Each structure stands twice: as structure tokens, then as C-alpha cells.
Amino acid sequence: MKMRNILLTVMCSALLVLSGCTKKQDANEKVLNIVSPAEIKGYDPIQADDLYSGREISKIYEGLLQYHWLKMPYELVPNLAESLPEISKDGITYTFKLRKGVKFQDDIAFAGAKGREVEASDFVYSIKRLADSRNQATGWWVLDGKLKGLNEWREKNSKLAATNYDEEVEGVKALDKYTLQFKLAKKFPQFLYSLAMPFTYVVAKEVVAKYGKEFINHPIGTGPYILPIFDQGKKITYVKNPTFREKFYPSEASDEFKNLLSDAGKKLPLVEKVVVHVMVEPQPAWLKLNKGEIDYYSVPKDNFATAIKNNKLSDELVKKGFILEIAPQLDVTYTAFNFENKLFHNKKLRQAMYLAFDEAKSNTLFFNNTAFPAQSIIPPGIAGNIKDYKNPYKGLKLEEAKKMLAEAGYPGGKGLPEIKYDIPDSTPSRQAGEFFQKQMEQIGIKLKVVSSPWPEFQAKVKKKSVEIFGLAWGADYPDAENFLQLFYGPNKSPGANGSNYDNPQFNKEFVEATTMLDSPERTAKYEKLNKFLAEEVVALFGVHRQAYILEHGWLKNYHPTDLHHDAIQYLNIDTAKKAQLLKNF
Amino acid sequence: MNLYLYIFRRLLYVIPVLFGVCLVIFVLFNLVAPDPAYTLLGKHATIQQINELHHELGMDKPFIVQYLDTVKTAFTFDFGYSWASKQNIWDMIKAGAGPSLSITGPLYILSSLLSISLALLVAYFRGKFIDKFVLVLSIVGLSIPSLAIILFGQWFFAYKLGWFEISGYENGFPNFIPYVILPIILYVFIFFGGDTRFYRAVILDEAYQDYVRTARSKGLSEYKVMFKHVLKNSMIPILTNLIIQIPSLILGLLLAETFFSIPGLGAMVVKAINNSDFPVIKAMTILSAFGFILFNVLTDVLYTVVDPRMKLK
Numbered sequence: 001m002k003m004r005n006i007l008l009t010v011m012c013s014a015l016l017v018l019s020g021c022t023k024k025q026d027a028n029e030k031v032l033n034i035v036s037p038a039e040i041k042g043y044d045p046i047q048a049d050d051l052y053s054g055r056e057i058s059k060i061y062e063g064l065l066q067y068h069w070l071k072m073p074y075e076l077v078p079n080l081a082e083s084l085p086e087i088s089k090d091g092i093t094y095t096f097k098l099r100k101g102v103k104f105q106d107d108i109a110f111a112g113a114k115g116r117e118v119e120a121s122d123f124v125y126s127i128k129r130l131a132d133s134r135n136q137a138t139g140w141w142v143l144d145g146k147l148k149g150l151n152e153w154r155e156k157n158s159k160l161a162a163t164n165y166d167e168e169v170e171g172v173k174a175l176d177k178y179t180l181q182f183k184l185a186k187k188f189p190q191f192l193y194s195l196a197m198p199f200t201y202v203v204a205k206e207v208v209a210k211y212g213k214e215f216i217n218h219p220i221g222t223g224p225y226i227l228p229i230f231d232q233g234k235k236i237t238y239v240k241n242p243t244f245r246e247k248f249y250p251s252e253a254s255d256e257f258k259n260l261l262s263d264a265g266k267k268l269p270l271v272e273k274v275v276v277h278v279m280v281e282p283q284p285a286w287l288k289l290n291k292g293e294i295d296y297y298s299v300p301k302d303n304f305a306t307a308i309k310n311n312k313l314s315d316e317l318v319k320k321g322f323i324l325e326i327a328p329q330l331d332v333t334y335t336a337f338n339f340e341n342k343l344f345h346n347k348k349l350r351q352a353m354y355l356a357f358d359e360a361k362s363n364t365l366f367f368n369n370t371a372f373p374a375q376s377i378i379p380p381g382i383a384g385n386i387k388d389y390k391n392p393y394k395g396l397k398l399e400e401a402k403k404m405l406a407e408a409g410y411p412g413g414k415g416l417p418e419i420k421y422d423i424p425d426s427t428p429s430r431q432a433g434e435f436f437q438k439q440m441e442q443i444g445i446k447l448k449v450v451s452s453p454w455p456e457f458q459a460k461v462k463k464k465s466v467e468i469f470g471l472a473w474g475a476d477y478p479d480a481e482n483f484l485q486l487f488y489g490p491n492k493s494p495g496a497n498g499s500n501y502d503n504p505q506f507n508k509e510f511v512e513a514t515t516m517l518d519s520p521e522r523t524a525k526y527e528k529l530n531k532f533l534a535e536e537v538v539a540l541f542g543v544h545r546q547a548y549i550l551e552h553g554w555l556k557n558y559h560p561t562d563l564h565h566d567a568i569q570y571l572n573i574d575t576a577k578k579a580q581l582l583k584n585f
Numbered sequence: 586m587n588l589y590l591y592i593f594r595r596l597l598y599v600i601p602v603l604f605g606v607c608l609v610i611f612v613l614f615n616l617v618a619p620d621p622a623y624t625l626l627g628k629h630a631t632i633q634q635i636n637e638l639h640h641e642l643g644m645d646k647p648f649i650v651q652y653l654d655t656v657k658t659a660f661t662f663d664f665g666y667s668w669a670s671k672q673n674i675w676d677m678i679k680a681g682a683g684p685s686l687s688i689t690g691p692l693y694i695l696s697s698l699l700s701i702s703l704a705l706l707v708a709y710f711r712g713k714f715i716d717k718f719v720l721v722l723s724i725v726g727l728s729i730p731s732l733a734i735i736l737f738g739q740w741f742f743a744y745k746l747g748w749f750e751i752s753g754y755e756n757g758f759p760n761f762i763p764y765v766i767l768p769i770i771l772y773v774f775i776f777f778g779g780d781t782r783f784y785r786a787v788i789l790d791e792a793y794q795d796y797v798r799t800a801r802s803k804g805l806s807e808y809k810v811m812f813k814h815v816l817k818n819s820m821i822p823i824l825t826n827l828i829i830q831i832p833s834l835i836l837g838l839l840l841a842e843t844f845f846s847i848p849g850l851g852a853m854v855v856k857a858i859n860n861s862d863f864p865v866i867k868a869m870t871i872l873s874a875f876g877f878i879l880f881n882v883l884t885d886v887l888y889t890v891v892d893p894r895m896k897l898k
Contacts, residue, residue, distance in 0.1 A: 039856050042670055049627035136638050141629035158637070216671045231680055232670050233848035234754060277753065281844050283736055284752040287744040291751065455861055456619035458628065462635075494632045 028575050031273045032568065033294045035285045036236075039278060043219035043230065046130045048198035049138035051474070051565075058565035059238055059274065060105070061201035061221030064096055064123070064180075065192060067563055069570045070253035070260055073381060074478040074563055076192055080118065080202060080222065082178075091187045091517070098123075098178040103243050107220045109210035115243055118202055118222055120174035126202050127172045128165055133158040139199025141496075142476075146191060147171025148183040165205075187515040193477030198565060224269035224569040236276040240269060249557075249570060260557045263572055270557070270572035289550060290320075292585045295573070296551035296558060301428075304368045308548065321553030321581040326546055327560035328381055330475035332374050332483065333542035335421075335436065336499045340464050343417070348408035350537040354393040355401035356443045357436065363543055366432055371543035376534035377483045379544040383518070384480030384526030391534045391541070401443050413444025422460055422469040425451040433470065462494040469498070472545075475562060480526040481514040487538055501538050554578035588886065595882040599875065606874040607655045614863050615648065621668060621861035642668060655867060664868035669860040674868045677853060682835060684754055685842070685849030687761050689834035692769045696776045697827055703777075704784030705811055708792055719781060726778030735844050738771040752846040768841045784823060791819045820891040828884045832876030836869070 038052040045061050048054040066079040078084055080102055085094040104115035127147070130137050131154045145151055148171035157163045171183045184191060194200055204220060211218040217230050224247070225238035251264040263270060279285040282300035289297040299307050307314055313324045337344035344350060359373050375391040378384040395401065402412070410416040423433040433449040440447050447468075452460065460466050476482050485491055488510050489502035506529065513525035534541065547560040556572035621642070622635045639645045643654065658664060664674035707716040743751040749767035791797065792815050800810050835850060842852040850869065857865035 049629070133634075133637055134641075136626060136634065136641065138625075138627035138629070140634065141631075144631075213666060213671045214673075231848070232672060232677070233680070233756075234846040234852070235848075277846060279752065279846050284739055284844055284846065287739060287751045291744060291747075293751070453619050455621065455623040458623040459620050462623070462630070462632075494630065494635070496629060 028579065029273070030271045030573050030575060031275060032271045032571055032573060033275045033277065034568070035288075035294055035297050036276050036278045037280060037282070037285070039280070040232070040236065040276075042216035042232075043227070044216040045126075045198045045201040045203060046135060046137035046139050047216065054198045054565045055567075056236065056276065057198045057201065057219070058223065059225040059568055060219040060223045060227060061198065061203065062223050062566070063195055063197070063201045064098075065196040066566060067196060068250060069557075069564060069567070070250050070257040072254050072256060073383075076196055079196075085182075085192070091189065091515075092184050094182040094184070094191065095175070096120075096180045096182075098180060099245070100178060102222050102245050104204045104207070104222055105220050105226050105241055105243060107207060107210075107218075109204070109207040109220065115220070116204075119177050120180040121177075122202050122204060123180050124169075124172050124174050125165060125205050127200065128153070128163075128169065129203065129208070130199055132163050132165075134163055137199070139197070142194040142197060142199050146184060146188055146194075148185050151185075189517050190477060190479050190481050190514070193479060196563075197476065223566070225274060234278045236278070238274040238276070240272050244269070247569075257559065260559065263557060263570075269569040274568055289552075290585075292320075292552065292578075292582050295555045295571075296325075296549055299548045299550055301368065304370075304548070307550070308368075313550075317550065320584050321577075322550050323553060323555075325549040325551060325558070325560050326370075327549070328372065328379065329545045329547055330379050330381055330478060330562045331472055332377055332379055332544055333470070333472040334374070334377070335468055335470045335540040335542070337468050337539065338464060338466050338498075338500055339502065339538075340500045341467055343419075344468075346408050347537065348404050349410065349416075350540075351393045352401045352404035352408055352443060353440060353445065354391075354537050354540045355395045355397045355404055356445070357439050357540060358396040359394060359542065360396070362432070362435060365435060366428060367543060367545060370548060371545045374541035374544050376530045377486070377539070377541055378480050378526065378530045379475070379483075382475065382478055382480055382483070383523040384484075384530050386527050386530060389531065389534075393535070393537050394541075395439075398442060405443050405445070410444075413446065416445060418446045418448050420450050420467040421447045422450050422452065422457060422466045424454045424457045424471070429470065436470070461498040464493050464500060466498075471498075478563060480530065484510055484514070484526070484529055484533070487533055499539060503536075506532060552578070553581050588889075592882055592886065595885065596878075599878050602874060602878055603659045603871065604656060606870060607652065607659050610867055610870050611652050611655050614866070615651075618861055618863075621863060624859075624861050625668060658864075658867060659871045662871075664871075665864050667857070667862050667865050669857070669862045669865075674865055677865065678850065678868065678872070681848060681850040681853045683756065684761070684847050685835065685838075685851060688765050688768050688772070688838060688841060688847065688849070691765070692772050692776075692838075693830060693834055695769065696773045696780060699773060700777055700780035701784050701823065703781050704788050705816060707781075708785055708788040708815075709807070709811060711789065711792075719785075723778035723782050726774055727782075731772075731775045731840060732844075734771055734775055735768075735840060738767060739844065742770075743767055752844065754845075754847045764845065764847070768838070768845050768847070772838065772841060780826075783826065784819075787819045787822045788815055791815045794818075817891065821888060824887055824891060825884055828880050828887070829877070831880050832873055835876065836873060 036052050036056070038050065040056050041047060041050065041053045043057055043060065045057050048057045062080050064079060064081040065076050068075045068077045076084070080099055082097040082099045085096045087094055098118065098120055102118045104110065104118060106113055106115045110116055127143065129135060130139055130143060131150050133154055143150060149169045150171045153167060153169045171185065173181045175181050202222065207218065207220045208215050217232070219227055219230065224241055224244050226241045227236065227238050230236065247268045249263045249266045249268055249270070251261070253261055277294060285294065285297055286300050286303050288294045307317060308324065311326065313322055337350060339345065363369050363371050363373065372380065373394065375389050375394060376386065405411065405413065421433055421436065423429040430449070430451050433451065437447040437449050461469060473483065473486060486497055487499060487501040487506065488497055489507045491497035492500045492502060509525065509529055513522055513529060516522040516525065549560045551558050554574045554577040556574055557570050561567055622638045623630060626634050626638060643651060666673055667677060703719055707719045710716050739751055743749045750763050754764045755761055797810060797814055800814050836854065839851040839855055841847065842849045843855060853865065854869050
């Protein structure tokens with residue numbers, strides 16, 4: 001009896017302890033809980049070359065322009081600029097008027113620890129900082145060769161003992177306190193997109209000077225949120241910026257976003273606090289989403305079959321009030337040839353390989369059949385993508401592939417050396433590599449799959465030491481130029497054209513198209529170039545992926561997006577609905 | 586030999602060992618590891634930028650100079666700044682040590698106490714049901730991959746039963762407690778099999794010695810036989826196993842920290858490896874090597890305490 005009592009006491013105490021091991025959610029708090037599936041590199045805008053760092057940086061820093069939250073196709077609108085720029089007739093000079101009264105967040109770097117007003121000279125400094133070779137900016141490519149005198153300034157200063165930021169550069173000038181002028185080295189209409197990218201966000205000279213090397217961990221911008229502490233940890237907590245200017249939720253929307261107008265005209269940001277959980281592994285993030293501890297998350301590959309059937313949510317998830325958002329991504333997966341290798345100048349060989357590849361099976365195996373087969377390089381949603389176009393060489397057409405390989409001079413693969421297929425080192429990449437290897441075996445082409453860690457893979461491509469290689473490209477901005485440039489001759493490795501494809505005719509027409517302003521004529525040119533690359537089979541285009549995101553019923557104004565790095569300021573929590581829905585969890 | 590002289594002499598071994606460790610990490614970093622410039626500069630890096638970064642990081646210096654820089658770091662403990670996060674490495678270590686130790690510390694104590702106690706128990710009841718039961722449990726613990734145990738634990742105990750937090754961490758006592766209980770419990774199970782089997786073998790080896798039979802025939806109680814004689818005489822291999830684990834406590838648990846989103850040193854090392862962040866990798870390797878040497882000396886000293894027959898030479 002005594003033993004039983006002891007056991008009972010121990011069990012009750014254990015239960016009491018366990019019940020105190022979890023934290024209860026407060027549904028009344030306007031706190032947004034989101035996941036970053038990758039570690040955050042830090043908060044220096046000029047180093048924001050990955051999507052996840054870009055998203056975090058955009059909570060704190062801002063640029064001249066931004067994408068309209070409720071309009072598709074993507075539309076640039078002013079952010080720290082008062083209006084869109086005045087562009088000279090020759091398309092070379094862009095003059096911006098700045099919004100007045102925008103302040104940097106309070107910090108000890110400023111006099112009296114109070115953030116001062118943003119001026120045109122801050123933008124000049126920020127652009128020069130991006131160009132300063134001492135900063136090793138990952139974002140330098142957006143302005144490399146674009147602004148008059150900036151490359152020369154960079155080159156000259158790299159040889160000096162210290163960078164001279166006071167030296168004037170013709171391409172970027174503060175005409176007065178609120179007027180900023182850019183002069184392009186040559187016509188480049190895509191320039192405006194670079195002003196909506198995190199690389200060109202404005203920073204304050206005093207803050208950079210104060211924190212030196214550790215500036216990357218002390219973000220002080222003009223944005224909607226402040227970050228009191230950043231310790232490179234797994235939980236990043238932002239709070240509303242008390243000095244944030246008057247910025248309001250948009251009142252206009254494209255048809256597909258008309259249902260997101262309930263907060264129109266409200267002052268931004270809409271939630272008090274944002275907690276970002278850095279969770280590299282999808283399983284715990286998925287469990288947290290299902291417990292209501294995070295507000296939205298993409299459906300992990302391993303949970304897809306149980307969560308979604310025929311593009312509809314399972315009954316269990318519907319009961320919990322989840323909403324499924326499906327959105328095409330501005331990207332393309334592809335297998336590239338290294339054209340420095342003469343073997344791949346054989347067009348029929350490239351076509352045979354494409355015809356032998358079972359894209360439908362690959363889509364089922366690796367994308368749960370959710371992706372769009374890519375017929376060409378430009379994804380849907382970007383001018384230049386040809387609706388209903390079917391690439392005549394896209395597989396699976398096995399007999400045609402065998403015939404084409406024979407015409408290429410390698411009947412049944414005879415005489416063809418083993419081809420190295422380089423891929424980044426990850427389980428899905430390896431599986432996809434092995435699948436591709438088996439597909440090619442069907443027509444007698446032997447491949448050797450070589451996987452390397454990402455930096456090594458990248459180095460191999462840059463050093464042109466690959467034969468064929470698999471990768472994906474996501475849009476930096478919504479313009480076909482960003483995709484077509486992957487095959488533009490002067491961009492050869494170590495540039496973005498890792499294929500080293502160099503066709504004078506394509507190069508000429510590429511330059512013509514990319515210097516034109518947005519117009520039906522330009523779209524026609526883009527379409528022509530897109531079709532040319534597709535039928536030349538310069539690469540084996542795989543799929544354009546789609547995002548499958550689950551959001552809770554209490555989350556307001558959300559839609560999946562590739563380019564709105566600053567999306568968080570528009571999101572809201574319906575606290576009453578949250579309290580009600582959480583009862584079902 | 587004088588104890589202090591012995592310790593001093595053993596600590597002198599640190600010098601050649603650190604030279605060796607530096608050589609190994611230097612060779613691995615320069616010959617095997619990918620070039621960090623490609624990670625740090627992103628997908629649009631030009632050859633000029635890569636060369637500039639190599640220069641800034643000192644990667645274009647002669648190998649011997651780079652090696653001597655590494656050796657200097659090892660002896661001064663001045664690890665500098667992380668290439669990726671630009672943080673002072675000592676600050677990073679200080680920030681990560683707390684979360685790591687908040688799991689590995691209690692885990693070490695609990696799992697050692699449990700496995701030694703169970704090993705004593707099953708050794709005493711050798712061949713009986715309890716022995717077989719613990720053996721089966723140990724084999725189960727050893728056979729199931731730790732990843733499967735973590736995934737199941739998170740799903741069942743945290744998600745289904747709601748007893749624990751699924752993942753996350755909050756700094757400061759007692760804020761971190763809700764986040765570390767589940768990983769500790771799961772890892773006690775993961776380590777239990779191997780440790781218990783090892784301690785059982787060690788204890789059984791002693792339990793069948795002649796002096797134990799003599800003790801029993803003298804009429805000593807089983808308690809005294811097991812604790813005063815068997816356990817005491819088994820302490821050399823037990824101590825070795827226990828102390829050698831201490832330096833790795835600091836390194837944290839890579840898998841647990843990744844799956845439970847704990848900002849410890851294990852997660853920091855994984856991140857450093859992914860970013861080819863050589864200064865961080867170098868710092869952690871040097872500190873580990875130093876820790877292992879230090880705790881090896883401690884083990885030797887403790888041998889003389891638990892077994893007076895042993896002499897330090």
C-alpha cells in the first residue's frame with residue numbers, strides 16, 4: 001500500500017511538471033510567428049544575396065521602390081521615393097524626389113541617440129558602399145557596369161589605402177537634400193528593379209562607422225520593425241518601429257487580390273511583433289504549424305500526400321481552419337551543357353537527351369506532380385513566356401530520341417564518352433541525378449553523377465570544369481532579361497552564363513531587346529529569343545515550380561510571393577478568429 | 586613522481602599535439618574543403634571579387650605563413666572574427682555554450698547515473714529476467730537511428746500528447762527548461778544502450794574475480810560487495826569513459842540542436858562547415874583538442890585517487 005502511494009505521488013508530480021513544460025499561446029496578442037527555413041547570414045543589405053536574408057533585412061531596411069503588395073503582374077511603386085522617377089528621353093538619367101520626414105530608427109550611433117532624417121546623400125553613400133570593393137558585396141552585380149563612373153570609382157579606390165566616399169561619381173548624385181539623380185552608363189530599363197532589391201536599401205553612414213565589422217549584426221534602417229537584439233540565434237524577435245512614418249495598407253488591388261482589401265487604408269505595420277523561428281528541418285516546423293504555433297508554412301515534400309489530395313486539403317486540416325495557397329514561382333529548373341566542351345556543339349545530341357527525359361515522371365517523383373513542365377526558360381507570369389507553347393524536343397519520346405542520337409553520330413550511344421553530370425550535394429539532387437542517369441541509359445548514354453557541396457559545385461561551374469550540370473534559377477526581378485542573360489555570351493563563366501553559350505546572333509538580339517522599354521514589341525522580341533533557346537536545346541528545361549503554402553484561418557492578407565521581401569508589414573492576425581480556431585487544436 | 590610535475594609534463598604534450606591539430610585542420614581546409622569565397626560572395630561573384638576576397642582573408646599568402654597563423658591562433662586563443670557572421674568568435678562561443686550545456690550537462694549526469702546504476706543492477710542479476718530485459722532495451726536503443734527517435738519523440742510527446750515544446754529555445758534560467766526536457770529524455774534513451782552495455786561488461790569482469798568470491802565467502806553483504814569492491818575496482822574504465830565525454834559536452838549535440846532549433850555550439854559548427862567559415866571551425870577544433878588533452882590528464886590523476894596502487898610516471 002505504501003509503495004502504491006509513493007508511486008502515485010511520483011506520477012502525479014511528474015504530470016504536474018510535464019504540464020508546466022509547454023507554453024500556452026495567447027490568442028489575443030497580435031504576434032506573427034513565421035519560419036525561416038535557412039540561417040540568416042546577417043543584416044547588411046549589400047550582402048543580401050539569399051532570399052531568406054533578404055526577407056529579414058526588408059523588415060528593417062527600405063529602398064526607393066517596392067512592389068505593390070496587391071498587384072500582379074508585379075508593379076513597381078514608390079517607397080522611400082516620393083514618386084516614380086523622372087526619366088530623361090534618352091533613358092539614361094533617372095531623377096528621384098525623396099519622401100520627406102523619413103527617419104532612421106533610434107540608435108546610439110546618432111546624435112542624442114535619435115534617428116535622423118534620411119537624405120539623398122544617404123542613398124549616394126549606400127550605393128557607393130555597395131560598389132566599394134573592400135566590402136566584398138554579394139550584390140555588386142546589380143550595378144556592375146550600370147552607372148556612369150561607378151566602376152572606375154571602385155577600381156581607383158581599391159588601389160588606395162582607404163576608400164574615398166567624398167569623391168563625386170557622375171552616375172549617382174545628390175542634387176539637393178531630397179533629390180537624387182542616377183546616370184546610367186548605357187540604357188538599361190531593368191535598372192528600376194534593382195532599386196527595389198535589398199542590395200540598394202539605404203543605410204546610415206554613422207551606423208556603419210559605429211559598428212564597423214559588426215554592422216551586419218546591428219541593423220538600423222527606416223523600416224516598419226526594429227530588432228532589439230540579434231545574436232545569430234534560432235529565434236529572431238522584431239517589434240514595431242515607434243518612429244515609422246505614415247505608411248498605409250493599399251486600397252487598390254488586382255482582381256485576384258480584391259479579397260485582401262479589408263485592411264485598406266490602415267497604418268502599417270499591422271502586427272505589433274514578429275517572431276521568426278529559424279527551423280532548417282521541415283518536420284518540426286510542420287508540427288508547429290499543425291499546433292497553431294506558426295502562422296504559415298510550405299507543405300513539406302514528405303507530408304504532401306497526407307495533407308493534399310487533388311490540390312485540396314485533407315478533411316483534418318480543413319476542420320482546423322487551414323487555407324491552402326498555391327502560387328507559381330518565378331523559376332526554372334534545368335540541366336545545362338558546358339558549351340566550352342565541343343561535344344555539346346552537337347545539337348542533335350542535346351535534342352536526343354531532351355527527348356529521352358521523362359519529365360512527367362520526374363515531376364511526380366520530385367515535385368509531387370505540382371510543378372509546371374518548363375517548355376522554355378521564361379516562367380509563366382513574366383512577359384516573354386509563350387502561352388500554350390510546346391517544345392518539340394521535350395520528352396518522353398524514346399524512339400525519336402534513339403533516332404536523333406543515331407543522327408548525332410552515336411547510334412545506341414556507341415562512340416560517346418561517359419559524361420560527367422555535376423549536381424549540388426543534397427539528397428533530392430542526388431535522387432534527381434540518379435533518375436536522370438537512368439533516363440539517359442535508356443538510349444545508351446552513360447552518365448557519371450558527381451555531387452559536390454554547393455560552394456565546390458559553384459566553383460566548378462565558374463572554372464568551366466563541368467560537362468553537364470543541374471541547377472535552378474529564381475528570378476531576381478520580374479523581367480525576361482534576368483532569365484535570358486543566362487545564355488548571353490559576355491556573361492560566360494565566371495558570370496551567370498555557366499553554360500558558356502555564345503551565339504553572336506542571340507547576343508545581338510538580346511542587347512536589342514533588353515534595352516527596349518516595356519512594350520508589345522519588346523515582349524515579341526523576348527518571345528522570339530525564348531523560343532530560339534528552347535529549340536536550340538541550349539539546356540534541358542525541367543519545371544517551373546509552384547509554392548504550396550498552408551496558412552491558418554486567422555492570418556489576414558497573406559499571399560505567396562517571390563519578390564515581395566517586405567511582405568510582413570501587410571500581414572495581420574484576426575485575434576478573435578484565432579481564439580476560436582485554436583479550440584480545435 | 587610529484588603530482589604537479591606530472592601535470593606540468595603532461596601539459597607540455599599540448600604543444601606538439603596542437604601543432605599536429607593545426608596541421609590536420611590546415612591541410613583539410615586547404616586541400617579538401619570547398620573555397621569559402623564562392624559561399625561568401627554568392628552566385629554572381631566574379632573572378633576579380635574572388636581574388637580580392639582571397640587577399641582579404643589571407644588565403645593568397647604562402648602556405649607556410651598561413652599554417653603559422655593557424656598555429657599562432659592555437660597558442661594565443663585569439664580566434665578573431667567569423668568570416669560569415671563577422672562576430673567575434675569568443676562571443677559566439679560564449680553565446681552557444683549556454684544552450685549546449687543546458688542539454689548536455691543534465692544529459693551527461695542523468696545518462697551516466699542511469700547507465701551505471703542499471704549496469705550494477707543487471708550485473709548483479711546476470712542471466713535473470715531484468716538482465717535480459719535491459720539487454721533487449723539496450724539493443725533496441727542502439728538499433729534505432731537517433732534521427733528516428735528524435736522525430737518520433739517530437740511527434741508523439743510534443744505534438745500528440747502536448748507534454749513538451751516541439752522546438753525552440755529561450756535564454757536564461759528557468760526560461761530554457763521547457764525546451765530542453767524532451768531532447769534530454771530522448772538522448773538519455775539514445776545513449777542508454779551503448780553506455781549500459783559497456784558498464785555492464787566492465788562490472789561483470791570484476792564481479793567474477795577471485796577477491797569478490799572471497800568477499801562473499803567472508804559473509805559480506807551484497808551491497809558492500811557490489812559498491813565497495815566491484816564498483817570501486819571497476820572505476821578505472823568507468824572514469825575513463827566518463828571523463829573523456831566531458832569535452833564533447835561543450836561541442837553540443839549536432840542533430841538535437843538542428844531538430845530542436847537550439848542555438849548551441851553544435852548548430853554553430855554545422856553552420857560554419859556549411860559556410861566554409863574556417864576561423865570558427867579552427868577555433869572549435871583547437872578548443873576540443875585542448876579539452877581532450879586537459880581531461881586526459883585529469884583522468885590520469887584521478888586513477889591514482891581511485892586506485893592507490895597506480896603511480897604517476
